[in-house]
Amino acid sequence: MSASKHIVVVGAGLIGLSCALGLRQRGCRVTLVEQGSRPEVTAEPGLRVSALNHASRTLLQELGVWQQLPLQRLGPYTGMQVWENNSFADIAFHAEQIGTDDLGAIVENQVLEQALWDAAEQAGVTIIANTKVQQWQQDHQGATLQLADQQLQGDYVIAADGVRSQLRSWAELPVTFWDYEQRGLVAVIASELPHQGVARQAFLPTGPLALLPLADPHLCSMVWSCDEDLAQELLQLQQTQPEQFQRRLQVASNGILGNLTVDSAVASFPLQMQYAQQWVHERLILVGDAAHSIHPLAGQGANLGFADVAVLIEAFTATEQRQLNRALQAYQRERKAAALTMIAAMEAFKRGFGTSQPLLQLLRGVGFTLANKTPPLKRWLTKVALGEV
Ligand SMILES: Cc1cc2nc3c(=O)[nH]c(=O)nc-3n(C[C@H](O)[C@H](O)[C@H](O)COP(=O)(O)OP(=O)(O)OC[C@H]3O[C@@H](n4cnc5c(N)ncnc54)[C@H](O)[C@@H]3O)c2cc1C
Known part of the structure; x- marks a missing residue:
């Protein structure tokens, strides 16, 4: 049946x-409409x-795209370290603790998007x-999209x-929404000390700072x-006194990678949480950030x-309309529950770490120390991070 669907x-x-490619591989006729053009990959790492966790990698391998990614643009990470600058809270994970080669990989969005675009075109997706x-309008039978000239x-x-x-x-x-009133500042950072394939995250009272290892042992993303005011102050500092910005970054990262130098422009994105209350509406289906976005x-x-x-493309292997309707309802139910669980966990993390209340800080430190010293709990937390739970 899917072969007859457009x-x-x-x-x-x-x-x-990835959705367009997966549906095409399952026999659907697929047209992809994009307001921009084929992503360009620059010689320098993208911002x-x-x-990506193991579950995402498995999907991309099944789509045949992971294998096409240039190794020199992939940053597999074998360790994760999370700590809080003003308490003793500190937890570290290593791939060997759960018997895997790595915990995931840092991938530049532009590199992956370009590989997916080329694979989709080769598979026969019509890209406009x-x-x-x-x-746009729809009824029970299908939908009509108006483009500029067709x-x-x-x-x-x-x-x-x-x-x-x-x-x-x-x-x-309807959308449930809240603004974190924070911005995410992103840049490529050159570090004096090698990152050793460890993804690091420091929790600061103003928000978390992540340094993610790129393929080059001295480059991190x-x-x-941080809160809006601080973000504006830091962006201004980077423009007018870049050494001061670097100094602030070094202090925020606890000097864990030695001297840090900004090796790119600094861009910023507003951070908000939102999720749509309905993901399937007649012939319209929401997926990805259109359905949910998290910190x-x-x-x-x-x-x-x-x-x-992964769930949506399997739904379209249904052999009759009633089966497809059921599979789409299951998609909405399962994936919405997973997104809400993740949103709630992130919120708890953010609120827990966002406070400088001494008692909560103490509890956090104790919790982290316990988790760090309890192998089964740590293994479970690692599997959650890998997308295996
Ligand atoms: C600072 C930051 C760091 C992040 N780090 C991570 C991370 O480490 N790991 C992780 O898993 N996630 C991370 N995320 C989240 C991740 O980047 C997003 O969840 C993901 O990129 C969403 O992809 P998407 O395809 O759903 O949406 P988008 O990437 O936003 O793509 C939407 C596309 O639709 C096109 N479009 C929009 N409107 C129209 C229209 N009317 N007609 C035609 N085309 C249109 C746009 O041009 C765009 O190409 C991060 C997010 C931020 C902000």
């Missing part, structure tokens, strides 16, 4: 591209990276680039158009989440999106 995917980010969807009819439309999804707004799907402190946004894709 699916229109809107948005060629990591999630829309946006994702820490540099075109914005202008209007109309597209699809049996289903998949909205993978990101956190500000236009399709979700047109469908008037920085994700520094980047645990690096799980894209991982959640890839897990959506």
